[in-house]
Amino acid sequence: MKYHATILIELKDGILDPQGRAVEGVLTGLGYRVENVRVGRVLELELEAASEPEARETALAIARALANPVMEVYALEALRPLQEVL
Amino acid sequence: MKVAVVVFPGSNCDHDTRWALERAGLKAELVWHTEGSLEGYGAVFLPGGFSYGDYLRAGALAKFSPVMGEVRRLAQQGYPVMGICNGFQVLTEAGLLPGALLANTNLHYTCKEVFLRVERTDLAFTSDYRKGQVLRLPIAHGEGRYYADEETLARLENQGQVVFRYVPQPGAASEAPYNPNGSLLDIAGIVNERGNVLGMMPHPERAVEEVLGSVDGEGIFTSLSKALSAMA
Numbered sequence: 001m002k003y004h005a006t007i008l009i010e011l012k013d014g015i016l017d018p019q020g021r022a023v024e025g026v027l028t029g030l031g032y033r034v035e036n037v038r039v040g041r042v043l044e045l046e047l048e049a050a051s052e053p054e055a056r057e058t059a060l061a062i063a064r065a066l067a068n069p070v071m072e073v074y075a076l077e078a079l080r081p082l083q084e085v086l
Numbered sequence: 087m088k089v090a091v092v093v094f095p096g097s098n099c100d101h102d103t104r105w106a107l108e109r110a111g112l113k114a115e116l117v118w119h120t121e122g123s124l125e126g127y128g129a130v131f132l133p134g135g136f137s138y139g140d141y142l143r144a145g146a147l148a149k150f151s152p153v154m155g156e157v158r159r160l161a162q163q164g165y166p167v168m169g170i171c172n173g174f175q176v177l178t179e180a181g182l183l184p185g186a187l188l189a190n191t192n193l194h195y196t197c198k199e200v201f202l203r204v205e206r207t208d209l210a211f212t213s214d215y216r217k218g219q220v221l222r223l224p225i226a227h228g229e230g231r232y233y234a235d236e237e238t239l240a241r242l243e244n245q246g247q248v249v250f251r252y253v254p255q256p257g258a259a260s261e262a263p264y265n266p267n268g269s270l271l272d273i274a275g276i277v278n279e280r281g282n283v284l285g286m287m288p289h290p291e292r293a294v295e296e297v298l299g300s301v302d303g304e305g306i307f308t309s310l311s312k313a314l315s316a317m318a
Contacts, residue, residue, distance in 0.1 A: 015188070015233065016188075016231075016268070018189055018190070018191055018192065018193045019189065019193065020194060027190055036133060039140075044272055065150075066146070068143060068146065068179060070178070070184075070185060070186040070233070070234065070235075071186045071188060077232070
């Protein structure tokens with residue numbers, strides 16, 4: 001069965017995120033009262049697996065391989081059968 | 087002993103690096119990143135550039151290239167391995183050096199000359215320098231802000247693993263900003279515990295002839311030449 005996974009990769013808390021700062025500066029300039037803006041990444045992918053636990057395990061292994069544990073954290077944000085996404 | 091200069095898709099300092107090595111009397115060969123063996127090479131360079139277009143993160147995809155297994159093997163066996171700029175980013179992504187290189191604090195791709203102090207001269211790459219010598223070398227990067235957690239930074243400092251540090255231009259006003267990217271502890275280059283794997287953001291291969299504006303980078307290559315002669 002095919003699954004659709006959404007993986008989030010973000011900088012760890014406490015690590016300076018100059019992209020987030022730049023975005024925050026612009027948002028503030030637009031009049032929004034926001035703080036602690038952080039910019040991360042979203043990876044979406046489709047994968048074949050025999051079961052949901054297997055799909056979850058594979059998606060997490062991929063997230064682990066792609067994130068850099070020195071400065072990033074990852075999370076499997078969503079995992080759904082592909083047909084529910086389409 | 088010949089030196090391998092690994093070429094990833096997007097490397098662009100590979101020829102300069104080979105040129106600098108050959109000027110120092112070394113035999114250097116470009117090696118495509120899908121190569122499965124580095125048998126017969128006495129040292130490896132990971133050059134600057136934009137491997138895989140810097141997609142995902144600088145160096146993050148290059149670490150999965152087939153040749154990296156061999157780079158790891160040579161590093162573990164004590165052969166000299168050096169990463170310059172993008173090569174340094176690849177070495178940290180591959181876990182061959184601690185820490186990571188993050189986006190410059192000012193978010194600018196910064197291309198200019200910087201000054202760095204040589205902190206170690208007992209390495210295969212630095213024996214031709216004097217301890218405390220200040221080098222003028224170019225940088226050209228967007229992700230050069232060295233980051234590691236406090237424990238790692240303390241270990242690097244205590245074990246003398248910081249090899250190059252950004253310093254003010256000699257004679258410049260003391261308030262002048264000199265750290266070009268926000269690197270912690272002004273780190274421009276580090277070495278592993280064993281002392282054979284070196285990574286640095288500035289480009290020594292772009293400073294090996296007077297016509298290039300500086301010859302301060304030559305020492306890296308002449309030092310290695312002597313070290314490899316001694317090994318052979």
